[in-house]
Amino acid sequence: MNRDLTTAAIGGGIAGLCDAVYATALWGPFVWQHVAAGLLGDASMQGGIATVALGLALHFFIAFGMALVYVLASHKLPVLTATANRLYTRWIRNLEP
Numbered sequence: 001m002n003r004d005l006t007t008a009a010i011g012g013g014i015a016g017l018c019d020a021v022y023a024t025a026l027w028g029p030f031v032w033q034h035v036a037a038g039l040l041g042d043a044s045m046q047g048g049i050a051t052v053a054l055g056l057a058l059h060f061f062i063a064f065g066m067a068l069v070y071v072l073a074s075h076k077l078p079v080l081t082a083t084a085n086r087l088y089t090r091w092i093r094n095l096e097p
Helices: 002-027 031-046 049-076 079-095
Strands: none
Touching: 002 031, 002 049, 031 049, 049 079
């Protein structure tokens, strides 16, 4: 289980970061207040930087949760990792002299 959590943390962190950079570049940093509105409602728009931080934290929490579900599901459904394993194996073979 520890390895699953580590894998989910890395995967969720990378996915969350890529998505956060894209969303912030496209809509600005206050887009995260809209994410916080899921918990706080319209009051999140008056919260300033605190609700921006809350929205960003929620975003990474959701990304981690999605990655963890994927990791756990991949134990029961090997097809979820089959393509990644094939690509990784080809990449390693190309590195060998």
